[in-house]
Amino acid sequence: MDNEPTATKDEGFLSRMALNDNKAGMEGLDRDKINSIIMESSKGSKFYENELKKDQQVNQRIEKMMLQKARITQAQLKKAQAQVEKMTLALERSRDLSRVIVHVDMDAFYAAVEMRDCPELKTKPMAVGSMSMLSTSNYHARKYGVRAAMPGFIAKKLCSDLVIVPPNFDKYRAVSEEIREIFADYDPHFLPMSLDEAYLDFTEHLQQRQAWPESLRTHRYSSKSITTAEKENPTPKDIEAKKEEDLSPVLFEESPGSPPGLHGSKGANEGSELFGTCVEEAVREMRFRIEQKTTLTASAGIAPNMMLAKVCSDKNKPNGQYRLPPTREAVMDFMEDLPVRKVCGIGKVSEKMLNALGITKCSHLGQQMALLSLLFSETSCRNFMEVSLGLGSTRISRHEERKSMSIERTFKELSDAEEQFSLCRELCKDLAEDMKKEGLKGKTVSLKLKNVNFEVKTRAQTLPCAVAAEEEIFAVAKDLLKTEIDNEGPHPLKLRLMGVRMSAFVSSEDKAPMQKSILGFLQSGKPESSGSSERMGEPSHNPSQTSQQNATRKEEVFPHRRKTEETQNGGEPQQSFFQRAHAKRLQLLMSSVNTQDEGCGAEASGIPSKESAAALNKNGNLVPPVLENKEFPVEDRPSTSGYEPHSQTLICPVCSSKVETTDLNTFNRHIDVCLNVASTNPKKCEPESVQEYLQECRELNRRQSEADEEQPVSSGVCPWGGQHGGQIQKVSLTQSDSKPTTSQQCQGKRSDLVCPVCHLTQETDDLAVFNRHVDLCLNQEVLHELKGQAAFSQNPSAVKNSQNIASGNLPKQVSKGKNKRRGSPSSLPSKKLRSLGLYNTIDKFFR
DNA sequence: ATACATACC
DNA sequence: TACTGGTATGTAT
Secondary structure, three states: OOOHHHHHHHHHHHHHHOOOOOOOOOOOOOHHHHHHHHHHHHOOOHHHHHHHHHHHHHHHHHHHHHHHHHHOOHHHHHHHHHHHHHHHHHHHHHOOOOOOEEEEEEOOHHHHHHHHHOHHHHHOOEEEEOOOOEEEEOHHHHOOOOOOOOOHHHHHHHOOOOEEEOOOHHHHHHHHHHHHHHHHHHOOOOEEEEOOEEEEEOHHHHHHHOOOOHHHHEEEOOHHHHHOOOOOOOOHHHHHHHHHHHHHHHOOOOOOOOOHHHOOOOOOOOOEEEOOOOHHHHHHHHHHHHHHHHOOOEEEEEEOOHHHHHHHHHHOOOOOEEEOOOOHHHHHHHHHOOEHHHOOOOOHHHHHHHHHOOOOEHHHHHHOHHHHHHHOOHHHHHHHHHHHHOOOOOOOOOOOOOOEEEEEEEEEEEOOHHHHHHHHHHHHHHHHHHHHHHOOOEEEEEEEEEEOOOOEEEEEEEEEEEEOOHHHHHHHHHHHHHHHHHHOOOOOOOEEEEEEEEEEEOOHHHHOOOHHHHHHHHHHOOHHHHHHHOOOOOOOOOOOHHHOOOOOOOOOOOHHHHHHHHHHHOOOOOOOHHHHHHHHHHHHHHHHHOOOOOOOOOHHHOOOHHHHHHHHHHHHHHOOOEEOOOOOOHHHOOOOOOOOOOOOOEEOOOOOOEEOOOOHHHHHHHHHHHHHHHOOOOOOOOHHHHHHHHHHHHHHHHHHHHHHHHOOOOOOOOOOOOOOOOOOOOOOOOOHHHOOOHHHHHHOOOOOEEOOOOOOEEOOOOHHHHHHHHHHHHHHHHHHHHOOOOOOOOOOOOOOOOOOOHHHOHHHHHHHHHHHHHOOHHHOOHHHHHOOOOHHHHHHHHO
């Protein structure tokens, strides 16, 4: 009594820790005893503590929800009710009972495979997995509460006789192939959910099946299953018996199975069985064939949609099937008492939250929709509503493209930074391998860390260009990791898991080169006159040239980007110079990052990759970070732009993405990563080369400074106004003095527009004129870079004050950085070097 | 876009 | 001794 609070807490907590007898069949277990063993085994562990913590968080979420609920007025509820009813009607109208969806699920798959291949196991409680984690258990073991996702050492406490078999995934895959062959006979478009599970649309099959002769519906008992029997000439009856003998041990004695009456060989030849034409017969036939082929049993659910089929397949598991008739009434009856937890997608947490609202059965969902609509997100609500009505997908579609690929590893305890980095590299290597296998390239790299207290952290960075190579991934991952290590201050990160994930894959078309656009741009040959109207993503209007080198490159350049731009701009180039500059940087990045054949390799477009990769580095350094400004069209820059002093979002000058931090170190690290990625190269530069190169750069920089003095740069007005030859301007959070005031922006009475490319002040108030200038600068840069010219000898003639673009242009930086990284400074044309001027940048790279 | 949580197998 | 690994998606910022 006095420890009532504790008891209460434990009570709720049990829902998290305790075994879930909800999904699998373990009725009549000594649940309390099992739970107490589980708790005993867990208590005090880091894992347990973390689970407790998570549970508290859920409780808080629930509290918050309850508070929200308390604040709901009758009027709100009434209004919500009206909407819910409308919605319900609409959903009801969409109800489609015409499809026959089947969900098939192998019984205790991994365990069953192992038992099949090792008969001694059949009589024992066993599980597949390790002392740390089990992936499946057989039905003997389940009686003890041993189940999937339970650590083996706890399972051992529940059942000391438990045999733990390490997994043989190759074997499971092979079996999976076998059953999938059968699935395909019933639905060639079946949707596999895992090795042992799939959705099938039986609708078509059933239509055809009606006309099938018996011969097509007759299936022999395979010799395989008989092999295990001792009989030489088994009769069907013997086989039935044998089946019971051989397979039942896998299952509970009280296994529902198929009704014996349905089995048998009525009307069939000896050693074979005839199946009818109805759904149930067809599904039973499929399961029969699976069993004959693999000696493993499957369970199935038959229903008008996927959600229901899934629940149904669980109903008579193991080795059974359940059909829900396709009538609204049957469906609604079925949902009536169905616990919400049974529904796919409603897990522990959702269940707990719903329970807190008194919702335990699916019918409650329907009754409480008005309330739910005020407490949950639209997506959740919609889902709840569909569930309550027994609705679900009626068409199964093969999964589209994968969205991410990842690898993670759990290990003992890793606190040494060096080891962490090398582990990280390992992961990147393996991931890169996997990516290569599927020919994927992604833009987002995520790092996942779990410390010894089981606290999980993820850190991600999105690049402007898709990458796939180990080095490219590692460049990002290692920096994310470094940031975390640094953030941990003097203490080491004590990790138990590390993972790396790639996502934001480019679609296959997008993998095609973007640099073609640069080429096309070049080839279009009229940069001056049409510079500002020739968008970066625009494909060449005269595809004539590059074809030899780019035989494989299609002229579909930058497809999705172009689409976007056209949509937004109505085909007219109305981007701000920032947008255009961004596009340009992207292109440069694309051509420099991917120095390999595929993707947007520079070589493919005829740009020597050495030079282009360098461009990246320089690029990044040249362009100082910018405070965020979402809109940014110069023409109508809102007064609330990122120029406001209080703005705290920084924009990376390299990748142009927002960096959500106010920590300048973090921000700078981000920039480092971008730069590193761009210039990724496993090889280190030789020291002499480096020295030599730096020397040259300093020299150039000196000359440049002199030149700059003749063309003073208005300081700081333009966020890109890198006055120091492109050194990265460490952003200070108090930049108010360097930002134009609102009134300046609005009144436009200023002559302080600075070209972000050439860094020269443009004496014009006319934004159109200014934009034209920037266009020309950008175009010229690209042109000259691609033509291998060292510096711009010409200036956009249309705009005054545009001479001497040399010091800060992006392409030159590209050349420089890359060369440096490649460790082949000698190959760097001195002309190019001359145009660099940014030894600080270089320095940074070499440090 | 990023971080974190939930869910499923 | 010991509580996974891979993917998708939802929620919140």
